[in-house]
Amino acid sequence: MxxxxxxxxxxxxxxxxxxxxxxxxxxxxxxxxxxxxxxxxxxxxxxxxxxxxxxxxxxxxxxxxxxxxxxxxxxxxxxxxxxxxxxxxxxxxxxxxxxxxxxxxxxxxxxxxxxxxxxxxxxxxxxxxxxxxxxxxxxxxxxxxxxxxxxxxxxxxxxxxxxxxxxxxxxxxxxxxxxxxxxxxxxxxxxxxxxxxxxxxxxxxxxxxxxxxxxxxxxxxxxxxxxxxxxxxxxxxxxxxxxxxxxxxxxxxxxxxxxxxxxxxxxxxxxxxxxxxxxxxxxxxxxxxxxxxxxxxxxxxxxxxxxxxxxxxxxxxxxxxxxxxxxxxxxxxxxxxxxxxxxxxxxxxxxxxxxxxxxxxxxTQNMLIMPSGQRRWPLLSSANIESMLEIAPGIRQYQLVQKAPDLIELRLAVTRALGADAEARLAEWVRTKLGAPFRVVFAYFDEIPRTAAGKFEDFVCEIDR
The missing domain is CATH 3.40.50.12780 (ANL, N-terminal domain)
Known part of the structure; x- marks a missing residue:
């Protein structure tokens, strides 16, 4: 009522x-x-x-x-x-x-x-x-x-x-x-x-x-x-x-x-x-x-x-x-x-x-640019996130940033340090999810920054095309 x-x-x-x-x-x-x-x-x-x-x-x-x-x-x-x-x-x-x-x-x-x-x-x-x-x-x-x-x-x-x-x-x-x-x-x-x-x-x-x-x-x-x-x-x-x-x-x-x-x-x-x-x-x-x-x-x-x-x-x-x-x-x-x-x-x-x-x-800035130049949505489903957390349960925050046509930066805030094996598996997770052999680098934060308006995006493309 x-x-x-x-x-x-x-x-x-x-x-x-x-x-x-x-x-x-x-x-x-x-x-x-x-x-x-x-x-x-x-x-x-x-x-x-x-x-x-x-x-x-x-x-x-x-x-x-x-x-x-x-x-x-x-x-x-x-x-x-x-x-x-x-x-x-x-x-x-x-x-x-x-x-x-x-x-x-x-x-x-x-x-x-x-x-x-x-x-x-x-x-x-x-x-x-x-x-x-x-x-x-x-x-x-x-x-x-x-x-x-x-x-x-x-x-x-x-x-x-x-x-x-x-x-x-x-x-x-x-x-x-x-x-x-x-x-x-x-x-x-x-x-x-x-x-x-x-x-x-x-x-x-x-x-x-x-x-x-x-x-x-x-x-x-x-x-x-x-x-x-x-x-x-x-x-x-x-x-x-x-x-x-x-x-x-x-x-x-x-x-x-x-x-x-x-x-x-x-x-x-x-x-x-x-x-x-x-x-x-x-x-x-x-x-x-x-x-x-x-x-x-x-x-x-x-x-x-x-x-x-x-x-x-x-x-x-x-x-x-x-x-x-x-x-x-x-x-x-x-x-x-x-x-x-x-x-x-x-x-x-x-x-x-x-x-x-x-x-x-x-x-558009949230669209992945494939090596071919084609744009597509890198939509992360609940199953995607679950599989990522299975590799590294200590992840508190994540963000994928495309820095170049062949380069993805995976930004993470974690409760405990990740070893080389976990990083390698996460890099492969990124390549599998995005469907291309991207180079993957890691960046760690206490808190991944938001925009000036307080917004947060899980994928950002920084390539100016």
Whole structure:
């Protein structure tokens, strides 16, 4: 049974039903529409997206210098179902173009319609090596809040519970032993709802201290990166640590490996819910409430998954993801190639008309370059990891880094030193897994470094091709 919701009332003398402030009323109005639109037929969703894209193109072509030339010969989107063919005449947008246009001050709108509010800017984490500035509006942030709350509602979270986060990676922030604490789950939820507290801890904290902190917080929900969730789950299972109130683990930021769900389930007996988003776009897809695949958030973004010829991928096919933010008129990102590859899924049995992504494979930099020059995904399955740990049970962390076309560096954090025999067997494991006679060198760390945003990837290609 879903816990009752308590809406914050901004009107003196009214405790229930709550009447929110104007921003909260706007948020509730969006959520009311999202509750209906998730059940629409895909054709209706597509028509509504076309209507918003026409508005976006008109604004960008008129008020954003970068797009005046790019959209000059496009014309209007047709009113019938052929409009995607015209849409695909727009060239995909890459990061280098955004950086160059932003440096020339041609990427930001010269005028905004009334009601979009002030401009806000952030920078991407630069996990691709190419960070970009993103400018958005207060209205975009309101939309972002709506999808934050949708995720909570979809997964039937009890807003009265304690929400713990292990995501802060900034130096000196949310430090052990206390971390940081606030009285609500954050701006998005607290704008309209009464919630329990939120506790945060820096992810650079050693795992044993993270576990000790979690036991003190005794949270109902835990949000963190997949690699952190896996390490916590393994540590808790090995040491018999229970989190008795924990109901769900929520993961963000990194690509989710199947073994993370398994580790969480075995350690704590709770489900894992994953979120697919980027800083510059916001929410792209949320995990289905009834299945482990993802629903594209079509009311917020227009997503295309295309093959090498730029044509739409069918269910079961893997392609490059192009995404258009529907409501950011401050700095429109139209057919933006974020560098991710995903697998398209068939319609969901849950009945929602929102398109399905089966799995998220990651970015080009996570693709292995074979000696032939061909690129492929070096996906590490649970069985792969088990076989590696059979060779060297003391491995705490691992990372494969392709340094040259014929060279793989295996980075390890271990509880005890490995001998020559174990290294030789691990080198052969790498060659067998990757399917080529790579040279393998070893590098040892106390803790394998994460990116500035706290992300961790088990394979990285450092070859610039």
């Amino acid at each position: 879903t816990a009752p919701l308590s809406v914050n009332s901004a009107i003196a003398g009214i405790a229930w039903p709550g009447i929110p402030a104007p921003t909260g009323a706007g948020l509730l109005a969006i959520l009311f529409q999202l509750e209906q639109s998730q059940w629409w037929a895909p054709e209706e969703v597509s028509r509504r997206q076309r209507d918003q894209l026409k508005v976006l193109l008109s604004h960008a072509g008129t008020h954003v210098p970068f797009y005046r030339e790019r959209l000059r010969d496009l014309g209007d989107l047709p009113a019938d179902d052929t409009w995607p063919t015209v849409w695909r005449r727009i060239a995909p947008l890459i990061r280098a173009e955004i950086q160059a246009a932003d440096a020339e001050e041609t990427m930001i709108t010269q005028a905004l319609p009334p009601g979009h509010g002030e401009l806000r800017q952030i920078y991407t984490s630069g996990s691709t090596g190419k960070p970009i500035r993103s400018v958005r509006t207060q209205l975009w942030e309101l939309m972002w809040s709506a999808f934050t709350v949708r995720d909570h509602l979809w997964h039937r979270r009890d807003f009265r519970g304690t929400f713990a986060t292990l995501r802060e990676s900034g130096a000196g922030k949310a430090l052990y032993p206390d971390g940081a604490r606030s009285g609500s789950w954050g701006y998005s939820s607290a704008t309209i709802l009464k919630t329990g507290p939120m506790a945060s801890l820096n992810i650079t904290t050693p795992v044993e201290h993270q576990v000790e902190w979690l036991r003190r917080q005794d949270p109902d929900y835990l949000l963190t990166h997949p690699t952190i969730a896996q390490r916590l789950a393994v540590h808790c299972r090995e040491h018999g640590v229970e989190l008795p109130r924990l109901k769900q683990v929520i993961t963000i930021s990194e690509n989710l490996k199947p073994e993370v769900r398994s580790a969480v389930r075995h350690a704590w007996g709770v489900p894992l819910v994953d979120i697919y988003s980027t800083r510059e776009i916001g929410y792209i897809a949320l995990q289905c409430p009834d299945h482990e695949h993802y629903h594209i958030q079509s009311e917020h973004v227009f997503v295309e998954v295309v093959n090498e010829e730029g044509q739409p991928c069918a269910p079961g096919e893997v392609g490059k993801l192009l995404v258009t933010s529907l409501h950011n008129l401050a700095m429109p990102l139209i057919r933006y190639d974020i560098g991710d590859f995903v697998e398209v899924g068939p319609p969901c049995p849950c009945g929602r008309g929102l398109p399905v992504i089966n799995r998220i494979l990651g970015r």
